[in-house]
Amino acid sequence: MTATRMKFAIDDGSTNVKISWIENGTLKTVVSPNSFRKDWKSAALLRGQAVYNYTIGTTKYTYDATSDKALSTTHIEYQYDDLNLLAVHHALLQTGLTPRDVEVIVTLPITQFYRPDDCQRNDERIEAKRRNLMRDITLNKGELFRIVDVHVMPESLPAALSHLLNSNVNEFTKSLVIDCGGTTLDMGVIVGEFDDVSAIYGNNEIGVAMVTDATRKLLAAADSDSSYLVANELIKRRHDADFVRSVINDESQIEEILRKIEIKIQELGDQVAYEAKKFAKNPNRVYLVGGGAHLIEAALRQAYATLGDRVVTLDNPQSALSREICLYHAETEVEQVASPQMVEVGDDE
Numbered sequence: 001m002t003a004t005r006m007k008f009a010i011d012d013g014s015t016n017v018k019i020s021w022i023e024n025g026t027l028k029t030v031v032s033p034n035s036f037r038k039d040w041k042s043a044a045l046l047r048g049q050a051v052y053n054y055t056i057g058t059t060k061y062t063y064d065a066t067s068d069k070a071l072s073t074t075h076i077e078y079q080y081d082d083l084n085l086l087a088v089h090h091a092l093l094q095t096g097l098t099p100r101d102v103e104v105i106v107t108l109p110i111t112q113f114y115r116p117d118d119c120q121r122n123d124e125r126i127e128a129k130r131r132n133l134m135r136d137i138t139l140n141k142g143e144l145f146r147i148v149d150v151h152v153m154p155e156s157l158p159a160a161l162s163h164l165l166n167s168n169v170n171e172f173t174k175s176l177v178i179d180c181g182g183t184t185l186d187m188g189v190i191v192g193e194f195d196d197v198s199a200i201y202g203n204n205e206i207g208v209a210m211v212t213d214a215t216r217k218l219l220a221a222a223d224s225d226s227s228y229l230v231a232n233e234l235i236k237r238r239h240d241a242d243f244v245r246s247v248i249n250d251e252s253q254i255e256e257i258l259r260k261i262e263i264k265i266q267e268l269g270d271q272v273a274y275e276a277k278k279f280a281k282n283p284n285r286v287y288l289v290g291g292g293a294h295l296i297e298a299a300l301r302q303a304y305a306t307l308g309d310r311v312v313t314l315d316n317p318q319s320a321l322s323r324e325i326c327l328y329h330a331e332t333e334v335e336q337v338a339s340p341q342m343v344e345v346g347d348d349e
Helices: 076-080 082-093 123-133 157-165 209-221 228-236 241-247 251-279 293-303 305-310 317-328
Strands: 006-012 016-023 026-033 036-038 053-056 059-063 101-108 146-154 174-180 185-191 196-203 285-289 311-313
Touching: 006 082, 006 317, 016 082, 016 317, 026 082, 026 228, 026 317, 036 082, 053 082, 059 082, 076 082, 076 123, 082 101, 082 123, 101 123, 101 317, 123 146, 146 157, 157 174, 157 185, 157 285, 157 317, 174 251, 174 293, 185 251, 196 251, 209 228, 209 251, 228 241, 228 251, 241 251, 251 293, 285 293, 285 305, 285 317, 293 305, 293 311, 293 317, 305 311
Parallel strands: 006 101, 101 146, 174 285, 285 311
Antiparallel strands: 006 016, 016 026, 036 059, 053 059, 174 185, 185 196
């Protein structure tokens, strides 16, 4: 990496963008939530806070962390549209670095990156992702990073690279990687230390959005903020009584809301476990990554009970993929790895 052409590894998921880079020997990671709506926000209302008003073509967008009018990103088309372009540029600004020419390494869900029929690269979709991120975008009263090159990698599988290299696996070991994200469930079977990818599977209808959408409806019924960001934070911090009371206005509904969230989490875990066992009945290891990893962990440990501690939830699973991609493409030595930082709403799990 050079000062003029830094590289950023970006796992640009539908709920959050995870961005990693190397700065003075330290691998840094920021998790930037996606919460954009159309039209611009007035700076006068924000008392000195940064305002992010963007324009793509003739359409104006703004970053609005808690807006219940935030545009949905929980669909596969997000990978190729304005919201993806917004999310990547907004995440770059959250690094705190001075805007400059940069190269980015971004991701596509497995079923978009590979053709399901023959496990070969889907060059058409990969190129569509590249072209989308090379489009023009402007920031009102501000400067953006200039993306001069885009590389695309598959989601989930590279996240387990370091673990595989340090786990004494042999050429017969089959590792199942399960990535439960906001919109998609991606799975792949890796042979050995990454000698081969023997099978892939993706489902665009299973993801944390199942829990998020239900939580938004519950919050709205309790006269509370029902934005995607608040709903996801409530799911993550549902055991924090003070936080729960701070976001649910009708306190008489708290117990019922938490009960229904737990039911939805169980349903998500059961669906993922069912799909996993159907896809890979007897893997030697299972690695859980993605923002939903902690939500599905209990169900997967039960589904693969004979594996015991070989069912592994990676450290900071939400941002594991961007960190591993950054390490894989590193051109300078990494001396330490900093804890991931979540923009505005707390640290990564």
